[in-house]
Amino acid sequence: MKSAFTVDVEDGISIAMRDAFSVESPQTDRVVHLTEKILELLSRRGVKGTFFVLGVVAEEFPELVKRIASENHELGVHGYDHLQFFRMTRDEAFQELNSAKKRIEDISGKAVYGHRAPAFSITPETKWGLDVIAETGFEYDSSIMPISGIRYGWPGFSETICKIKTPEGYDLTEVPMSVVKLPGRKIPACGGGYLRLFPEWITKKAFDLIIKERPAIVYIHPYELDTERYPEYYFDELKKSGFLRRNKMKSMWINRKSVYPKLSSLLEKYEFEPLINIVRSRKPGEVIQI
Numbered sequence: 001m002k003s004a005f006t007v008d009v010e011d012g013i014s015i016a017m018r019d020a021f022s023v024e025s026p027q028t029d030r031v032v033h034l035t036e037k038i039l040e041l042l043s044r045r046g047v048k049g050t051f052f053v054l055g056v057v058a059e060e061f062p063e064l065v066k067r068i069a070s071e072n073h074e075l076g077v078h079g080y081d082h083l084q085f086f087r088m089t090r091d092e093a094f095q096e097l098n099s100a101k102k103r104i105e106d107i108s109g110k111a112v113y114g115h116r117a118p119a120f121s122i123t124p125e126t127k128w129g130l131d132v133i134a135e136t137g138f139e140y141d142s143s144i145m146p147i148s149g150i151r152y153g154w155p156g157f158s159e160t161i162c163k164i165k166t167p168e169g170y171d172l173t174e175v176p177m178s179v180v181k182l183p184g185r186k187i188p189a190c191g192g193g194y195l196r197l198f199p200e201w202i203t204k205k206a207f208d209l210i211i212k213e214r215p216a217i218v219y220i221h222p223y224e225l226d227t228e229r230y231p232e233y234y235f236d237e238l239k240k241s242g243f244l245r246r247n248k249m250k251s252m253w254i255n256r257k258s259v260y261p262k263l264s265s266l267l268e269k270y271e272f273e274p275l276i277n278i279v280r281s282r283k284p285g286e287v288i289q290i
């Protein structure tokens with residue numbers, strides 16, 4: 001069973017500045033260096049991944065998009081400006097997705113088939129987003145976390161890749177994020193904070209459980225590999241913020257040094273292929289009406 005190694009290509013610093021401190025700041029080239037680090041790791045392991053790129057990153061660093069394409073990884077879209085669906089109207093969402101898709105296709109010269117929403121923001125409240133994703137021309141979406149979360153999650157959604165009929169009647173394939181069942185709760189063990197915080201043996205155990213039934217969908221962000229001190233303007237804002245915010249931001253740094261070796265070890269142990277290949281090789285199943 002081959003799994004998918006997916007990367008949400010975004011600049012962690014400018015997003016944190018805007019979303020946590022309401023300060024606009026430029027894209028930093030850390031997103032380039034850190035994504036290149038991931039590309040080099042994938043190349044060493046002979047793995048092709050799927051890179052969901054943010055429109056603003058493609059605009060600022062087109063050479064990065066060209067490199068991802070030239071190394072035969074799959075390119076997808078992670079929105080244009082990293083706006084979660086609950087922050088947009090339907091028209092704004094269409095603009096956000098359409099402009100990012102066009103830009104990434106123009107730069108790479110390749111068609112883009114997949115979409116991942118910022119912060120997994122497709123939920124029962126924003127299910128209209130699935131109409132927009134299909135209308136923009138995506139073949140699949142990979143934005144639903146089938147758990148009950150605080151700001152994201154769609155409890156009860158299929159845990160397996162499925163064909164869906166969107167509320168307005170479009171056809172779309174949904175690739176939900178991988179979860180493992182523990183007594184009392186389900187956790188998304190294959191990415192983000194869970195991948196960073198769990199010891200490697202737990203991540204591998206979760207992986208083994210998932211791939212008995214379906215491909216595992218690994219997801220990471222380049223900034224999770226960033227172990228260098230952020231620019232001073234970030235710390236100036238951090239100092240001004242309240243205790244809870246400061247603690248939350250600090251918690252995002254715990255165990256960052258462990259991420260690269262963990263990814264390296266996962267890439268060595270398991271088999272991966274681009275998400276579009278997994279989507280297209282899947283046997284037809286029932287269509288779920290949303």
Ligand SMILES: [Zn+2]
Pocket residue numbers: 008010078082117118119
């Ligand atoms: Zn993101």
